[in-house]
Every structure is written in C-alpha cells, then in structure tokens.
Amino acid sequence: MKIHSLIVAGVAVAALFPTLLVVAMALSSRDAGPVMIAGLVGVMFSAGLSVYIARRVARPLRNFDTAAMSIARGKFGVQVEVAGDTELADLAKTFNYMSAQIEAYDHETQRLYEDIEAGYLETMVALANSIDSKDSYTRGHSQRVAEMAVEIGRELKLTERELKQLRYGGILHDIGKIGIVEAILLKKSSLTDEEMQVMRQHPSIGDGIIQPVSFLKEIRAAVRCHHEWWNGTGYPDGLKGEKIPFIARVVSVADTWDACTTTRPYSRALPEAQALEVMQKLRGTHLDPGILDAFLKVIEKKSQSGAESVKLAV
Numbered sequence: 001m002k003i004h005s006l007i008v009a010g011v012a013v014a015a016l017f018p019t020l021l022v023v024a025m026a027l028s029s030r031d032a033g034p035v036m037i038a039g040l041v042g043v044m045f046s047a048g049l050s051v052y053i054a055r056r057v058a059r060p061l062r063n064f065d066t067a068a069m070s071i072a073r074g075k076f077g078v079q080v081e082v083a084g085d086t087e088l089a090d091l092a093k094t095f096n097y098m099s100a101q102i103e104a105y106d107h108e109t110q111r112l113y114e115d116i117e118a119g120y121l122e123t124m125v126a127l128a129n130s131i132d133s134k135d136s137y138t139r140g141h142s143q144r145v146a147e148m149a150v151e152i153g154r155e156l157k158l159t160e161r162e163l164k165q166l167r168y169g170g171i172l173h174d175i176g177k178i179g180i181v182e183a184i185l186l187k188k189s190s191l192t193d194e195e196m197q198v199m200r201q202h203p204s205i206g207d208g209i210i211q212p213v214s215f216l217k218e219i220r221a222a223v224r225c226h227h228e229w230w231n232g233t234g235y236p237d238g239l240k241g242e243k244i245p246f247i248a249r250v251v252s253v254a255d256t257w258d259a260c261t262t263t264r265p266y267s268r269a270l271p272e273a274q275a276l277e278v279m280q281k282l283r284g285t286h287l288d289p290g291i292l293d294a295f296l297k298v299i300e301k302k303s304q305s306g307a308e309s310v311k312l313a314v
C-alpha cells in the first residue's frame with residue numbers, strides 16, 4: 001500500500017471514533033439535526049485533513065524517490081528540497097550531503113582514471129616517437145596520421161569517444177615497427193622479399209605490444225589491421241571490405257595520404273593534386289570508398305578555408 005493511502009486510511013480510522021460518538025448522540029437526542037450537521041462537518045473536516053497530511057508527507061517522499069533514481073542512473077549530486085524543520089527536512093539534508101559526496105568521489109575517480117590513461121598514452125606516444133625519430137623521413141608521421149584520422153572521423157560525425165580512439169589508433173598504428181630491426185626499418189634501398197616479409201610483421205607485433213593494456217583494447221584493430229586492403233589482398237589477415245574494422249579503414253586512408261605527401265627515401269612528396277589522383281586510384285582496391293569520400297571532403301574544406309593541407313616531413 002502506498003504511504004499516501006496509508007495516511008488517509010489512518011486519519012480516517014482516527015476520525016471514525018468521534019464520528020460514531022456524534023452519530024450515537026444524534027440518535028439519542030430529540031433534536032438530531034444540529035448534531036448530525038456537526039457530525040457531517042466533522043467527517044468532512046477529518047477527510048480534508050487526512051488528504052492534506054498525506055500530501056504533505058508523500059510529496060517529499062516522491063522527491064526522495066526521484067532523486068535516488070537519478071543517482072542510480074549516474075546523475076550524481078542531485079539535491080532534494082524539503083522546507084521546514086521536520087524529520088523529513090533533516091533527512092533531506094543528510095541525503096543531499098550523501099549525494100554531494102558521491103559526486104565528489106565520482107569526480108575524483110574520473111580524474112584518477114584520466115591521469116592513468118594520460119600516463120599510458122604518454123608512454124605509448126614516447127614509443128611511437130622513438131620509431132618516428134629513428135627515420136627523418138617519417139618524423140611526425142604518427143601524429144599527422146592521428147590528426148587526419150580525427151578530421152575524417154569528424155566528417156563522418158563520429159562521437160567524441162570514437163574520435164579519441166581514432167587519435168590513439170593513429171598515434172600508435174606503427175608501434176610494431178619498434179620490433180623491426182633497424183637494418184630493415186632504415187634501409188635506404190628497396191627491401192628484398194624476405195625483408196618485406198619481416199617488415200609486414202609490424203602490425204601483428206604492434207597488436208601484441210598493446211594487447212596487455214586494457215584501455216587500448218578498442219584500438220588494437222587500428223594497429224593490427226591498418227594494412228588490410230578493401231579488396232582483401234592486404235596483410236596480416238587478408239580481411240576484406242567491412243570485415244576490416246572501421247577504425248583501421250580510417251587510419252589506413254590517413255596513413256596512405258601521409259605516405260603520398262611526405263618525402264621518402266625513394267619517392268618525393270607528391271603535390272596535392274597528384275596525391276589526390278593516387279588516392280582516387282586506390283578507391284575500392286586499397287581504400288574504403290565511403291571513408292575516402294569523407295577524406296576528400298576534409299581536403300576540400302581545407303582548401304576552401306586556405307588551410308595548409310599537406311605537411312611535408314623534414
């Protein structure tokens with residue numbers, strides 16, 4: 001039974017005894033009229049009083065219920081207002097204090113989590129930079145890939161959380177190169193087939209490096225699959241089309257663009273128009289056509305705004 005009904009019933013029962021007394025007096029009296037009227041007024045008064053008291057008590061209880069449900073749903077810090085100097089007002093003060101404390105603990109936990117995440121990321125960025133810094137041709141590559149991947153993600157209207165994953169995926173996509181011997185990684189001439197086989201291990205090596213880091217589990221796909229091709233002829237797993245994780249397809253477009261627009265040992269940076277032609281030729285073979293379209297819109301917007309869209313490695 002709801003407390004509202006309980007109070008109404010309680011006050012009604014309490015009013016029953018004097019009412020019955022009035023009725024009994026009326027029946028024993030010669031002139032029952034005034035007594036009956038007095039009894040009727042008494043009944044109406046007690047009914048009104050019971051409803052008033054029930055509302056006074058039930059309304060703050062409903063506020064408590066709503067506030068408790070908000071906290072249960074993660075909206076910490078919600079407060080209830082109970083006027084007066086009653087026990088319910090005291091309870092509201094305790095409730096509000098508890099809610100504020102939970103909110104403070106939540107903020108602290110969130111801050112600690114972000115600190116831990118930032119610490120992990122800084123370590124990973126340092127590792128990625130150590131790869132980039134070995135080779136002057138690829139210096140800044142990871143950061144540029146991350147920035148372009150995020151811009152493509154924005155064009156695709158991804159959530160902030162997904163953009164964050166793209167940033168991490170871009171920064172770390174080549175982390176596995178740390179496990180490739182420098183004789184191959186920094187070789188100034190073409191790689192032999194055997195050397196190419198070794199070089200092609202970097203996505204799976206990178207996947208193995210970040211695998212123990214739980215908060216990076218959603219970007220493992222960017223590391224492992226950024227050399228998978230849309231037509232299924234990429235590596236290491238030969239995934240095809242939408243079987244290639246989405247994050248890897250975005251990083252792949254950003255990675256390819258950076259490769260086209262930076263000078264490498266055997267290829268000079270292409271002018272933007274020529275690099276765009278190369279990207280178009282890779283549509284549907286290497287690159288996801290839908291993501292390529294989003295990338296082209298990013299480039300178009302950059303050229304319209306006059307922003308520098310090509311940053312050459314030095």
Ligand SMILES: [Fe+2]
Pocket residue numbers: 173174202226227
């Ligand atoms: Fe790579």
